[in-house]
Amino acid sequence: MGFNVKPTTTLLANKRILLGITGGIAAYKCAELTRRLTERGAQVRVVMTQSAQQFITPLTMQAVSGFPVSHSLLDPAAEAGMGHIELAKWADLVLIAPATANFIAKYTAGIGDDLLSTLCLATPSPVAIAPAMNQVMYQAQATQANLATLAQRQTLIWGPAAGEQACGDVGLGRMVEPMDLVASAIQFFEQQQTPKLLAGRNIMITAGPTREAIDPVRYISNHSSGKMGYALAEAAQQLGANVTIVSGPVNLATPKNCDRINVTSALQMHSTVMETVQQQDIFIACAAVADYRPANVAEQKIKKTQSDDMSVHMIKNPDIVASVAALNKPPFTVGFAAETQDVEHYARDKMQRKKLAMIAANDVSQAGQGFNAEDNALTVFWPEGQQNIGLASKHEVARQLLQLIATQFK
Numbered sequence: 444m445g446f447n448v449k450p451t452t453t454l455l456a457n458k459r460i461l462l463g464i465t466g467g468i469a470a471y472k473c474a475e476l477t478r479r480l481t482e483r484g485a486q487v488r489v490v491m492t493q494s495a496q497q498f499i500t501p502l503t504m505q506a507v508s509g510f511p512v513s514h515s516l517l518d519p520a521a522e523a524g525m526g527h528i529e530l531a532k533w534a535d536l537v538l539i540a541p542a543t544a545n546f547i548a549k550y551t552a553g554i555g556d557d558l559l560s561t562l563c564l565a566t567p568s569p570v571a572i573a574p575a576m577n578q579v580m581y582q583a584q585a586t587q588a589n590l591a592t593l594a595q596r597q598t599l600i601w602g603p604a605a606g607e608q609a610c611g612d613v614g615l616g617r618m619v620e621p622m623d624l625v626a627s628a629i630q631f632f633e634q635q636q637t638p639k640l641l642a643g644r645n646i647m648i649t650a651g652p653t654r655e656a657i658d659p660v661r662y663i664s665n666h667s668s669g670k671m672g673y674a675l676a677e678a679a680q681q682l683g684a685n686v687t688i689v690s691g692p693v694n695l696a697t698p699k700n701c702d703r704i705n706v707t708s709a710l711q712m713h714s715t716v717m718e719t720v721q722q723q724d725i726f727i728a729c730a731a732v733a734d735y736r737p738a739n740v741a742e743q744k745i746k747k748t749q750s751d752d753m754s755v756h757m758i759k760n761p762d763i764v765a766s767v768a769a770l771n772k773p774p775f776t777v778g779f780a781a782e783t784q785d786v787e788h789y790a791r792d793k794m795q796r797k798k799l800a801m802i803a804a805n806d807v808s809q810a811g812q813g814f815n816a817e818d819n820a821l822t823v824f825w826p827e828g829q830q831n832i833g834l835a836s837k838h839e840v841a842r843q844l845l846q847l848i849a850t851q852f853k
Contacts, residue, residue, distance in 0.1 A: 455484050455628060455629060456485075457486065458486070458535050458536065459485070459486045459488070459534050460480055460485050460486065460534065460535065460536050460537075461489075461533070461536070461538070462487055462538050463491075463563070464495040464499070464504070464539075464541070465495050465545070466498060467541035467576065468575075469540070470495050470498035470499045473504065473540060473541075473621075474504065474507050475621045477489065479625045480625060483629075487508045487510070488510050488530060488534075489504045489513070490514065490530070490562060492514070492557055492559050493557070501514060513530065514558060516561055528565055531561075531565035531568075535632075536568060536570075536632075537566050537569070537571070538624070539559070539570070539572045540573035540601075540624060541573055541575030542574050547590065548586075550570075550593065550598075571598070571599035571601055571628075572593070572598060572600055573601045573602050573603070574590070574602055575602075575616065575618035577612060578612050578613070578614030578615055578616040579614075580616065581615050581616040582615070590696070591696075594697075595699070599627075601627045602617075602619035602623075604617040604619045604623075605617065630838070640682050640683070640845075641679060641845065641852075642683030644724040645684070645685045645722060645724050646679045646684045646723060646724065646726075647688075647716065647719070647723045647725075647727070648679070648688050649688075649712060649716065649727070649728050649732070649763065650671070650673055650676070650688055650689070650690045650691065650730050651668070651669030651691030651693040651695075652664045652665045652666075652667040652669070652730070653707065653708050653711075653712055653731070654691070655736035655737060656737065656740045657755060658742075658745045659741075659742070659743065659744055661745070663733060663735075663737070667693075667730070668693060668695075669691065670817070670837050671729055671779075671840075672688065672690070672727075672730060673690075673693070674841035675844065677699075677701070678838065678842045678845045679845050680699070682845055684725075686701040689706060689716055691706060691730055692705075708733075708736065709760035709763070710736070710760065712730060712732060712763060713760070713763050713766065717766060717767075720770070723774045724774055724775065724852070725774055725777070725848065725852060727779075728763055728764035728767070728777065728778050728779060729779050734760060735757040735758060736757065737756065737757060738757065739756070762797070764778045765798075768798045775801075775852045776799050777803065777848060778793060778799045778801075778802045779804075780793050780805075781805055782807065783806065786804050787822065790802050790804035790822070800825065801823060801825040801847075801848065803821045804823075804824065805819055818836055818837065819835070819840045820835070820840070821844060823844065823847055825851055
């Protein structure tokens with residue numbers, strides 16, 4: 444995620460975090476997670492399911508947390524003071540890591556048949572889950588439906604990450620690393636203190652690539668992952684805005700409390716935006732929209748011939764951000780400029796030609812930022828000034844950009 448978190452961070456000082464560990468192989472990472480949280484000042488109490496104890500012992504977790512580990516719903520000593528209810532009230536944040544598919548299903552269904560599931564139902568505090576499971580289990584329709592339901596209920600979902608799994612599969616389903624969970628916890632508590640600078644404002648954000656069909660099986664597109672646009676949507680919602688995402692084809696979950704409209708082509712994105720953009724206060728054109736599309740789309744798959752070349756006649760797509768800025772009463776319109784050279788020159792020229800209120804430019808030729816990367820860096824221009832946003836996670840860059848937009852929006 445790109446966070447540089449130091450033990451001196453004070454946002455976790457005296458924060459009470461209830462760590463729930465379920466039965467996944469990633470449970471072994473919880474000792475490290477607990478140590479990193481406590482060295483930043485957090486108080487961590489640990490609750491383990493029976494299956495979690497098959498992967499890591501309560502004694503280990505007691506040693507790193509400094510508190511006895513709870514694992515029995517019917518512990519007579521705890522029940523004397525209704526211990527499970529007291530723990531539920533004690534926490535500032537409940538973090539379930541790893542959160543198995545089984546636990547996620549139980550929590551979604553409201554089942555409280557052990558101490559951890561009961562605590563989650565009894566707590567008035569925010570609950571965060573860090574999913575961890577086989578990639579096929581994660582992609583299963585039931586799991587995705589459960590996660591969507593939890594997101595609608597304001598459950599925080601941190602992860603999963605992609606990569607090689609214990610079973611040998613490769614894909615989404617790994618628990619995010621302990622330091623990333625620490626960073627997410629810090630970000631969560633930071634957001635509790637952040638003023639709602641965009642409270643009540645309507646914001647529309649375009650995100651992802653477009654696909655321009657050549658025939659029924661082929662299309663022209665680009666490398667945009669949509670991560671920057673979705674990070675902006677999440678940041679805007681956290682600042683109090685009512686957010687609509689008009690999204691090209693991406694493999695990303697919809698940020699909580701955001702409306703999402705899926706489109707495929709530039710023409711579809713243009714018509715969808717123009718239908719409702721006048722109801723918006725702010726419009727952010729973050730999508731990587733194809734400049735051109737094939738003039739004619741073949742009705743059947745084009746067959747390969749003996750010829751060494753093939754020509755596809757291309758025509759211009761409508762310019763979405765310019766169309767919005769040209770309205771009689773346009774919203775505060777922010778464009779993006781992904782450049783590989785002379786970034787400031789091309790960004791300022793684009794801003795002036797299209798009559799934008801602001802433009803965010805990034806140099807996609809730099810390794811580790813821009814398309815498909817987890818991090819980004821921007822130089823933001825507006826008629827009266829400019830500001831650099833240094834290399835950081837896309838979520839952090841989005842937060843800084845939205846705060847800048849809020850100061851310039853009139």
